[in-house]
Amino acid sequence: MAELSLIDDIRAASRLMVRELGFMDATVAASDYPPSAVHTILEIGIRGPMTSGDISDFLRLEKSSVSRLVRKLIDCGELRETPDEQDARSKLLSLTAKGRRTLEALHAFGRQQVRGALAALTEAEQRTVREGMMLYARALRASRVEDGQSAA
Numbered sequence: 001m002a003e004l005s006l007i008d009d010i011r012a013a014s015r016l017m018v019r020e021l022g023f024m025d026a027t028v029a030a031s032d033y034p035p036s037a038v039h040t041i042l043e044i045g046i047r048g049p050m051t052s053g054d055i056s057d058f059l060r061l062e063k064s065s066v067s068r069l070v071r072k073l074i075d076c077g078e079l080r081e082t083p084d085e086q087d088a089r090s091k092l093l094s095l096t097a098k099g100r101r102t103l104e105a106l107h108a109f110g111r112q113q114v115r116g117a118l119a120a121l122t123e124a125e126q127r128t129v130r131e132g133m134m135l136y137a138r139a140l141r142a143s144r145v146e147d148g149q150s151a152a
Helices: 004-020 035-047 052-059 063-075 097-118 123-146
Strands: 079-083 091-095
Touching: 035 052, 035 063, 035 079, 035 091, 035 097, 052 063, 052 091, 063 079, 091 097
Parallel strands: none
Antiparallel strands: 079 091
16 A cells, blocks of 8 residues: 555645646647546547547546537537548547648747757656656546446
8 A cells, every 4th residue: 555645745736737737727739628528639639530429438527518618619610520430329529721820830839839848857767757657647547447447
């Protein structure tokens, strides 16, 4: 069992990272969008077309929230819906040309933010950060799955 001071230090670092990355702001990544919209654009851009259900599961958001979010992103011209050839009842969401430009701006912003932070570290420390964050993220997911928590 991890000691309480270790747990509290990790929790404090997690809260600080959330604040420093701007996730407490109404909009993030130098965009006009809330975190859930930014993550939707990023994941569709990285993974390709997805259904609203896929987004809900992947981002661990309520289906009703995703429905409203997707509608706003379609209305803003970031996403488009097309019929899913495998399932006529579903629609696939993909980025429009505007969405691809937004995606590139999000990547540029995020990469610059990380580049700036890593500049203060040695190469060995940079690798330690990457490995530690990847391990911790996987452990968080495994713990959630083990506890039986659903995506939404």
